[in-house]
Amino acid sequence: MLAVSQELSTTSYALLGLLAFDAETSRDGLTGYELKQRADFTLRFYWTSPAMSQIYSELGRLSRAGYAEPTSARQGRRTTRRYRISEAGSAELTRWLADSEPDFPVLKHPVALRLLMGRLMAPDRLVGMLEAYREQLAKRRGELEAVLAGLDESGDTRYPALVARWGLAYYDAERDIVDETLGRLPGTAR
Amino acid sequence: MLAVSQELSTTSYALLGLLAFDAETSRDGLTGYELKQRADFTLRFYWTSPAMSQIYSELGRLSRAGYAEPTSARQGRRTTRRYRISEAGSAELTRWLADSEPDFPVLKHPVALRLLMGRLMAPDRLVGMLEAYREQLAKRRGELEAVLAGLDESGDTRYPALVARWGLAYYDAERDIVDETLGRLPGTAR
DNA sequence: TGTAGCATGTAAGCCGTTACATGATTGA
DNA sequence: TCAATCATGTAACGGCTTACATGCTACA
Numbered sequence: 001m002l003a004v005s006q007e008l009s010t011t012s013y014a015l016l017g018l019l020a021f022d023a024e025t026s027r028d029g030l031t032g033y034e035l036k037q038r039a040d041f042t043l044r045f046y047w048t049s050p051a052m053s054q055i056y057s058e059l060g061r062l063s064r065a066g067y068a069e070p071t072s073a074r075q076g077r078r079t080t081r082r083y084r085i086s087e088a089g090s091a092e093l094t095r096w097l098a099d100s101e102p103d104f105p106v107l108k109h110p111v112a113l114r115l116l117m118g119r120l121m122a123p124d125r126l127v128g129m130l131e132a133y134r135e136q137l138a139k140r141r142g143e144l145e146a147v148l149a150g151l152d153e154s155g156d157t158r159y160p161a162l163v164a165r166w167g168l169a170y171y172d173a174e175r176d177i178v179d180e181t182l183g184r185l186p187g188t189a190r
Numbered sequence: 191m192l193a194v195s196q197e198l199s200t201t202s203y204a205l206l207g208l209l210a211f212d213a214e215t216s217r218d219g220l221t222g223y224e225l226k227q228r229a230d231f232t233l234r235f236y237w238t239s240p241a242m243s244q245i246y247s248e249l250g251r252l253s254r255a256g257y258a259e260p261t262s263a264r265q266g267r268r269t270t271r272r273y274r275i276s277e278a279g280s281a282e283l284t285r286w287l288a289d290s291e292p293d294f295p296v297l298k299h300p301v302a303l304r305l306l307m308g309r310l311m312a313p314d315r316l317v318g319m320l321e322a323y324r325e326q327l328a329k330r331r332g333e334l335e336a337v338l339a340g341l342d343e344s345g346d347t348r349y350p351a352l353v354a355r356w357g358l359a360y361y362d363a364e365r366d367i368v369d370e371t372l373g374r375l376p377g378t379a380r
Numbered sequence: 381t382g383t384a385g386c387a388t389g390t391a392a393g394c395c396g397t398t399a400c401a402t403g404a405t406t407g408a
Numbered sequence: 409t410c411a412a413t414c415a416t417g418t419a420a421c422g423g424c425t426t427a428c429a430t431g432c433t434a435c436a
Binding site for chain 3: 409419423
């Protein structure tokens with residue numbers, strides 16, 4: 001397909017990046033389903049892991065733009081498609097990384113938002129909310145640690161490992177802030 | 191208007207929270223324009239500051255739900271509307287804070303996303319990107335510090351102040367992580 | 381035999397943005 | 409008198425989610 005040079009969304013580039021990484025180790029490419037699994041292991045922590053339906057529509061978009069190449073395989077009356085990054089796709093991804101200026105991160109923090117209105121909450125509810133968040137953080141941290149354990153910090157996954165360490169440090173910082181906030185909460189003698 | 195009890199979006203509740211806070215100090219309520227300014231001072235750091243057009247549509251929604259009360263004032267051939275939170279709005283906000291479980295925060299981090307694909311970037315471009323981010327962080331931190339300076343840490347703005355400290359600690363942690371990452375980058379003897 | 385995991389897709393709809401259109405007030 | 413700021417809204421559209429529909433494969 002013809003690539004009418006229109007910028008893709010960041011999520012599209014993120015998925016293209018997963019295809020690019022896969023191309024280095026595998027020959028066959030990825031199915032939409034597999035791509036979703038990779039996204040759950042990486043993108044989820046620093047971006048978003050798109051819904052399955054979006055994965056499929058992005059793969060369609062990338063194909064139409066000529067950045068991904070599908071190979072179809074029949075099985076029964078169903079088609080399984082595997083997608084590989086194309087030459088044009090590699091070039092475009094590299095160009096995007098070289099040219100585009102990253103926006104400042106966007107944080108949507110429902111816990112901090114509620115704390116902002118802490119005056120309208122019962123004190124113990126506030127404490128409970130922060131403690132629940134602390135637990136969720138610990139769980140997330142564990143998941144990310146498991147991801148890091150599967151990465152080679154000096155091989156071809158050195159950058160993903162660097163980002164995983166970033167994430168771990170972020171979760172640790174959040175935990176510390178939660179603890180400090182709990183200590184500063186009025187009426188808590190913790 | 192009749193309140194058909196349907197949950198609002200988090201952004202709606204955030205704006206309702208700003209109206210609730212205003213009600214404690216002022217009598218007249220806020221215009222959409224003023225609400226946007228409040229959002230830029232608070233919500234921006236932990237959530238998002240909605241576009242003007244969304245502010246107006248949310249105010250319409252809150253009015254229709256009976257959670258906000260507009261007072262119209264003619265001036266020339268134009269109408270200026272001020273919105274106050276209603277009794278029902280206060281009740282609903284309190285209910286939401288008491289009942290709803292906050293989702294885990296969502297972070298969309300374009301810098302970390304690009305670092306993930308660091309292999310495909312020129313080393314000095316990568317360093318430049320991180321240094322630029324470091325500067326943006328310092329700027330944001332300054333803005334938030336200015337906000338905190340206008341808050342009373344033991345009065346009725348104690349919770350906003352708590353959240354501002356949270357934000358400052360977060361920016362500091364990010365700065366530290368950037369520095370550490372720069373040190374771990376291959377080929378940099380910093 | 382039935383259910384869990386692999387696999388693909390469409391439709392409807394919400395949230396939020398940018399672009400556009402308009403007008404009032406204040407001060408340089 | 410011109411620009412900036414205050415002020416309100418509509419239209420078009422993109423990104424993303426949930427709900428829904430469908431089918432294959434392995435295994436308990």
